[in-house]
Amino acid sequence: MLPRFGIRTKLFLSILPILILSYSILVYTTVISLYATLEEDIGKELATNLKYIQSQYLARADLIKYSLMQPASSESVQKPLKEKDKFWLKGALLRWENNLPFIDTLSIVDARKRVVARVFSNQAGDRFELNGVVEQAFRRKEPVVSTELVPYSLLCREGKIRFCVAPENREAMMVVVAVPIISQDGELLGAIIAADILNNDPHLPYKVQEIFGKEVETAITQRGLRIASSIAGEEFLPVTIAPEILTRLEKGNTYRGMAAIGDKIYETAFAPIKNIRGEFVGSFSVALSKGHINKIRRDNLRNILGSAIVGILLSFALAYFVSRKLAGPLRQLAAGARQIENGDLSQRVSVKQLDEVGMLANSFNRMADALVERDRIIRGNTRELQVLNEQLEKKVAERTTELRMEMGRLEAILTSMVEGVVVTDHENRVILCNPAAQKIFDLVPHRILNKRIEEVCKVGDFCVLANFVRQMCEEDGLATAREEEAEVKGKKLRINIGPLLDDGGEFAGVVMSIRDITMEEEVDRMKSEFISTVSHELKTPLTSMKGSLQYILSRGKWQSDTDAELLNVCLRNTDRLIRLINDILDISKIEAGRLDFSLKPQSIGELVRYAIEEISGFAMNRHVSVNNFVGADLPQVYGDHDRLIQVLTNLLSNAVKFSPTGKTVMLSAKREGNYVAVSVTDEGDTIRWSDRDKLFRKFQQLHPIGITEGGGTGLGLAICKEIIERHHGRIYYQEGAGGGNVFTFTVPVYEEF
16 A cells, blocks of 8 residues: 655655755756866966966076177177187176176187187187077077077086086086177177076076965976976976877977876976977976865865755755645645535635635635535636636746846846946835945945935935935936046945936936946056156156266267267167156146146237247258148137147147158148137148047057157157146047148137136
């Protein structure tokens, strides 16, 4: 005989499989997703670390290269090399070695690749064995950096005594820098060759353990043998690379996967190192312990299973409570139904609940009262009612699903928004406040939701929003979206306010989007203060340098042509730096409101003539004509004399600079209402569409199509914009009707004040 279960037991047993199955699927998918994410993160971490090591590998070589480029171009080195002055060159090598103490070899060779002098050895006259590196430096006539495997015999001749006793491995791996020595007339005289032996330091590269942590090991190999590691210890040196990995590296490919290092398994990434001829000489590697990865997986799995067990236990308790709560009234209904089945139509059910079960009990009682009279009608209409009920349930289910999906999407969007959102209805009650807004105003939702905004004014400094909502409500149908700024609890907020309309277009509330811009403004302020401080500190020494250079140039009879040319180059670059600093100081003062403007009536024609006189010499040198079409009948403008000339001079110099030889730059002006509009037109190539939005930004050096010369500070147009806006005008760019570029600015007319 099958066991007989009550409705409470059935309900409880039906809920249990659903809970167990759902939690099992959830745990399984979570673990799979976690493992996949962990593998992806490990791959990205290894790739990032490998790229960083590759970028830092040649850092010391770059330091050697840039340190030796200056003496290589010096005439004081070229002359002794021509004369084969070994004694002087030996002394120079010793001086350079003192400045670069980490160099392991340092030599000078002549144009025939024969060694003239060595820093650690007196041997000379032999041919330098690394012919490929020297040959590349001679062919390119520029410094060459390469990783090479060199024989111990070469290191012995270079004065490295410990390499003179040859062990089984007769090669060493080192980074070689070859800097060619070229005379000023282009003659190739020889080269300076320096090298850093990687086998000297087994704790390379550059103490990356401090950066990546103890769990990540980085290493450098010579061919297949490890010669340097980020983790000190004999257990890591020497270790050879597996043959299958070495085969991929020798073909120039990278490797990513599992590898054994010593007695441990690691997740690794390898990249090959090639010499100047493209031959494989070694590799970089980054490794993450498999044990560490497994520990992370175990910890995550333990947390997931713990959470799942707690959730299942709580679900079981809830299912038991719900089944018991629902089963009691249903058992009463079942007992009453059995009584009616037995013919006792006086049977009634007493259920005091006000939910659906209570409604069902009341319906049951009414049904019992009318059972005899309505029995025939019920039987006749049962089928029709059943069809209608199914249709209704289907429509309700479809509509409920749509509403749930829509509400879920809306809730997800509002919850994930970085900006705060606050919505009120037509009675000024707060009906929505997303998490971002709660964080900005430091409040909890239940204290403000469904309450009038005036009632919760002081909760989280909500009074600011209350004022904006009140203003928009007063506008009613005329309300339009606008942007406001406010300060709450030391935070500066930017608030976008817009009306909320119902289906009939009537005012139904207010939508407010709130963004915290405190950090943005603080960063801009700190950046401006830093630039201004650095500019002030640089201006005084640069002015002194300029005066010193001018004094030295004035005593020209003791200078050679080369000295004078170099001094002139220094003077020109000093002037350019001073102009850059002056521009930075000007724009910093303007933005900070510390630049005084002396506003007076000015003649626009006189301002234009002064500006043309200032750039006339520059225009003549570039063979560009400047034509003045500014009429004498224009009214006076109200502005600062020097600053307006600065704007005109800047626009004119830009027009001349980017105009082809033989072309014309034109100035024109006309009155436009209460302003005078001044235009500077050139006949050069038009500025690219993609660059036009950047024209008036700071430190933007943009050139028209086909023009590559520049040399400006990138601040001229930005300063012009700030000056014109301080005059309550505007400056803008237009493409010329027949080509070219037109820059126009407006200045208010004096008689209108």
